[in-house]
Amino acid sequence: MRTCHLFPSSLVKTHSHSHSTLHFLSKTLPTKTRFQFRTSAMAKRVLVPIAVGSEPVEAVVPIDVLRRAGADVTVASVTSDRSVAISRGVKLIADVLIQDCAGSSFDLIALPGGVIGGENLKNCADLESLVKKHVSNGGLYAGICAGSAVALASWGLLNGLKATSHPILMEKFPSEVKKTEDRVVVDGKAITSQGPATSMEYAVTLVEQLFDKQKRQEVSGPMVLRPKYGADYTIKEFNSVEWKCSGIPQVLVAIANGTEEMEAAYIIDTLRWAEANVIVVSVENELEILASRKVKMVADMLLDDAVNLDFDFIVLPGGLGGAQAFANSEKLISLIKKQADAGKPYGAICASPALALEPHGLLKGKKATCYPAMWDKLSDKTECENRVVVDGNLITSQGPGTSMEFALSIVEKFYGRDKALNIAKRMAFIN
Secondary structure, eight states: OEEEEOOOOOOOOOOOOOOSOEEEEEOOOOOSSGGGGOSOTTOOEEEEEEOTTOOHHHHHHHHHHHHHTTOEEEEEESSSSSEEEOSTTEEEEOSEEGGGGTTOOOSEEEEOOOHHHHHHHHTOHHHHHHHHHHHHTTOEEEEETHIIIIIITTTTTTTTSEEOOOGGGGGGSOTTSEEOOOSEEEETTEEEEOSGGGHHHHHHHHHHHHSOHHHHHHHHGGGTOOSSTBSOOEEEEESOOOOOOSSSOEEEEEEOTTOOHHHHHHHHHHHHHTTOEEEEEEOSSSSEEEOTTSEEEEOSEEHHHHTTSOOSEEEEOOOHHHHHHHHHOHHHHHHHHHHHHTTOOEEEETHHIIIIIGGGTTTTTOOOOOOGGGGGGOSOOTTTTSSEEEETTEEEEOSGGGHHHHHHHHHHHHHOHHHHHHHHHHTTSBO
């Protein structure tokens, strides 16, 4: 057994890569009449604008978490099309175009980052006008990464306030902004944060500001959030073996109706930051699936097209419905069994270890963990309290709040600790 600790390393430049397209589609809403945005008179209404180049995790996590809290979240494209190609091969389909939001009111407007995405948000006159009116009316507003330093700051909406952003973007703040290196900053009605790996703590802060501390605690508990943000993390490993691949790791990420979108987003995004070739595979009869928080995702290929391909790693995100769909897919389970029999790595997070792997003997003789409410479903519960467990060629983890640790552990196993540290620092996981 070994316990691995990851510690900070120096920051390096980020890279842009083209990958197989993953579509994150929020539920399409009618746009002919603006009153149709409302789900109820009491609903807290949130606008999340997206642009070409927006950072996937920074968009998906706040949408998911705010919907968990009961907010009515509208995703608006600042382009001329609701289909928006954001960063790292991900595509989102917005609910509406930004011009459809003119005249509508929101309780919170939250801007995702991404260097290119931040610039495109900044340059959208309709969005600028909407946000400035919202701020003048006393509304909550937020930005993460380039959403704060590039967009909000350029509009003068952070002048005289404390604010933060990704470390490489701090120089973008004008002198009127009180720059701070805190991971999440609340000053008056403005909330700012640093990057992909601070998205979860940023999102629950949005919940607190929009609702209250009780709602934050209610939402946070089930997500298995990190006990201390910005610190190193621990991998509990048994029977250590080298995870091998010839060249670039070929990774299959399975998705299904009910898949937890935050877990999928963190896994896909982090592995693509590491330059792995990630192929998203639907186990349904069509590419498009409806994820657990009503975010639609479109896979790169169907399972039938993937079964004859070779993968260095196969991984299952969680989500109750998604995990059950994986368990019911004979083709997927057969593929994972073939992977395991060959001694090749495979993994699962949240509900999937308990519902998909355990019933099919894929945890036999292995130490593992899963979503805490499902620990009793594991035949070996001795290590289930660990957030990430590696046993030979198997890796498992607990839930949405452990997704980044899970993904970084996969990076470490394939590329080594230095690469994992590099990605962790660039994504603002460690201080």
